[in-house]
Amino acid sequence: MMTTLSPSSRAATRGWSDITIRNLFVIPTVAFLIIFNVFPLLYSLGFSFTDFRASSKAPVNFVGLKNYTDILADPVIWRSFSTTLWYVIVSVTGQFVVGFGLALLLNRPIPGKGFLTTLLLLPMMLSPVVVGLFWKLIYDPSWGILNYALGLGKTAWLTDANLALYAVAITDIWMWSPFVMLLSLAGLSAVPKHLYEAASIDRASKLYTFFRITLPLVAPILLIAVIFRTMEAFKTFDIAFVMTGQPQAELISSRLYKMAFAQWQTGPASALAYIVLIMVLCITNIYVKYLNKAKER
Amino acid sequence: MISREFNQKYFGPGSITLMVAGILFLCQPWISFLHAWSVLVMLIGLIGFNISVHIPPPEQLVDEDDTGPVSISKTVAAGGGHD
Amino acid sequence: MAVVSTRSGRLGNRIAIAIVLVITLIFLSPIYWITTTAFKPLVQATSVPPSVLFEPQITPFVKLFTKRAQLTGPVSPEVYEAAPWWEKLVLDGGERLARDGNGDVVFSAYPDRFVNSLIIAITSTILAVSLGTITAYGFSRFRVKGEADLLFFILSTRMLPPIVVAIPMFLMYRAVGLNDTHVGLIILYTAFNVSFAVWLMKGFIDEIPKEYEEAALVDGYTRMQAFFKIVLPEAATGIAATAVFCFITAWNEYAFALILTNRRAQTAPPFIPSQVGTGLQDWTVIAAGTVLFLLPVAIFTFLLRNHLLRGMSFGAIRK
Incomplete structure (x- = not known):
């Protein structure tokens, strides 16, 4: 699996050889990840072709692709997928607009900028489940601060079938806009100053400068931020799970959780897990492609 | 085999398109035919993409003497990984 | 946008700063609200209209622990x-x-859950950072065949949705008796964090000039001595930043803890929401539990502020 080594092999004559050290350093981690990630996934791949139920001792039967075809024909699961996509679109767009907007505003000399930025970054470091919980307090229809502050009367944010998804998305936007802001700021500060100076000498309009200089140079980093948030949004579980039980707002992770651990349909749940896994792997591949591209710069 | 030029021009971008299309097919709420076949589309795109990243790009940059520590960016530039 | 010297430009700048300040206040208001709720008397926590002025008291914290x-x-x-x-x-x-x-x-169950969170987060952080650092060194300094593929594999394990991994893990842990144990969660969090640690540490170690070790090797150090005496001290800041990131991830994790623990080894994240539904809904107590739980993370965020960008982009963007 591994061959040649570095030329600084004078040390190889003393102590352990470089090959030994490299193997000692790299193999344990790879083995650890194979045992605790790859192996369990292969285990559940097996279950996805059976009618196994973890809650019963009934004999397990091989059912072939039936679980997969059943899932793709199930209207409830289909609706969960559509809801998830809509949630991803709303929440990532919101994070992009708020985060990039904030970065543009912050990209100027401001007294106490470092402190201000750190304060703004606080939400994304907090535990999603606890964030979901205290937003529940804020969203409360009768005594929540949000309805009172905005004068919305008794709007039932989390129990209204039409609003619940947006309420969760707003919380997610609050939490993760700072992430987009952080990456955008890095991109903006990397734009060479002389380009702006040249543009101002040419009397280029602000709009022109923005679309021709700023945006193209920030785009690669923005793309990374957006793909990463898209991937995370597809996986959303904690926030939505604690905030609302509305079936209309059920994301695919919550559906999967219910199938696996409330209804104990282990076989079909494993199949659904694999569909979600393929989807996430697709986005991961695209993400890493752009991540490595950004690294080379 | 897939030629390097073909890979860079069509095969690579094509598999990314397939992956994205598969995700959209899976999640769109309207056409059940597309939903039913979406997983296969994603899977083909995913496999295609992973074949594509292992084909080196047309302009050759392979490390000839094959010795010495190599950085990831060089490996990637030589087509050795997920670029 | 960048160089502003005209009067209208300066005015524009002032307006921008004012907008930023207002947005910052809006952003922080939820955190302010939950913090004040933790110090309110019960009647004022759910009063209509919401009370902004109140006499702070620590009753909610006494109730939280008993x-x-x-x-x-x-x-x-x-x-x-x-x-x-x-x-x-x-x-x-x-x-x-x-x-x-x-x-x-x-005592209530909260102190136990809090201690569980501490034990599990600290142990898994130490394991993940140790493994991650040596592996990052291996990738950084030696030629590893299929390096890009291995690094991709390592990162991809981090991207897996927790619920997807939790289904087989639950069954495997049930078979070997690791359900609801500290060890079970520690292993999982280590696996989850080690990939992140490898990527982040590789960036930090790549920045340490190779010449340092080569000089040490010439001086008669073995490779291992050079690693421990030269590389590790040089990478200390990176190790600390990585450790804090791993700690926060493990501290905040919910899905695995919800599925794989229920009593003995349960951490705070699944415990805090489970208190909402039981008996009398005392929001001040929930708020107190939340504030105590969020406090370490808030402190760490300030300590980490210069490394956030790097950590959040898996070491890809260094500024």
Whole structure:
């Protein structure tokens, strides 16, 4: 699996050889990840072709692709997928607009900028489940601060079938806009100053400068931020799970959780897990492609 | 085999398109035919993409003497990984 | 946008700063609200209109750590006088503290869950950072065949949705008796964090000039000595930043903890929401639990502020 080594092999004559050290350093981690990630996934791949139920001792039967075809024909699961996509679109767009907007505003000399930025970054470091919980307090229809502050009367944010998804998305936007802001700021500060100076000498309009200089140079980093948030949004579980039980707002992770651990349909749940896994792997591949591209710069 | 030029021009971008299309097919709420076949589309795109990243790009940059520590960016530039 | 010297430009700048300040206040208001709720008297936590002015008290924190019962009748003056000040706060609120046979106050489950969170997060952080650092060194300094593929594999394990991994893990842990144990969660969090640690540490180690070690090798150090005496001290800042990131991830994790623990090894994240539905909904107590839980993360965020960008982009963007 591994061959040649570095030329600084004078040390190889003393102590352990470089090959030994490299193997000692790299193999344990790879083995650890194979045992605790790859192996369990292969285990559940097996279950996805059976009618196994973890809650019963009934004999397990091989059912072939039936679980997969059943899932793709199930209207409830289909609706969960559509809801998830809509949630991803709303929440990532919101994070992009708020985060990039904030970065543009912050990209100027401001007294106490470092402190201000750190304060703004606080939400994304907090535990999603606890964030979901205290937003529940804020969203409360009768005594929540949000309805009172905005004068919305008794709007039932989390129990209204039409609003619940947006309420969760707003919380997610609050939490993760700072992430987009952080990456955008890095991109903006990397734009060479002389380009702006040249543009101002040419009397280029602000709009022109923005679309021709700023945006193209920030785009690669923005793309990374957006793909990463898209991937995370597809996986959303904690926030939505604690905030609302509305079936209309059920994301695919919550559906999967219910199938696996409330209804104990282990076989079909494993199949659904694999569909979600393929989807996430697709986005991961695209993400890493752009991540490595950004690294080379 | 897939030629390097073909890979860079069509095969690579094509598999990314397939992956994205598969995700959209899976999640769109309207056409059940597309939903039913979406997983296969994603899977083909995913496999295609992973074949594509292992084909080196047309302009050759392979490390000839094959010795010495190599950085990831060089490996990637030589087509050795997920670029 | 960048160089502003005209008067209209300066005015524009002022407006921008004003907008930023307003947005910052809006952003921080939820955190402000939950923090103040943790110090409110129960009636004021759910009063309409919401009360902004109140007399702060620490009753919610006393309640958070103890088991309580509703008072059935008035308390006799002797009992009230004999009670310590913190018990009086609870008695004032119309509840009494539950006591065991020896007359000692019975603690709630919160301290246990908090300690579980600490044990599991700290242990898994140490393991993940140790493994991650040596692996990052291996990738950084030696030629590894299929390096890009291995690094991709390592990162991709981090991207897996927790629920997807939790289904087989639950069955495997059930088979070997690791469900609801500290060890079980520590292993999982280590696996989850080690990939992140490898990517982040590789960036930090790549930045340490190879010449340092080569000089040490010429001086007669072995490779291992050079690693421990030259590389590790140079990478100390990176190791600390990586450790804090791993700690926060493990500290905040919810899905695995929800599925794989229920009592003995349960951490705080699945415990705090489970208190919402039980008995009397005392939001001040939930808020107090939340504030205590978020406090370490808030402190760490300030310590980490210069490394956030790097950590959040898996070491890809270094500025």
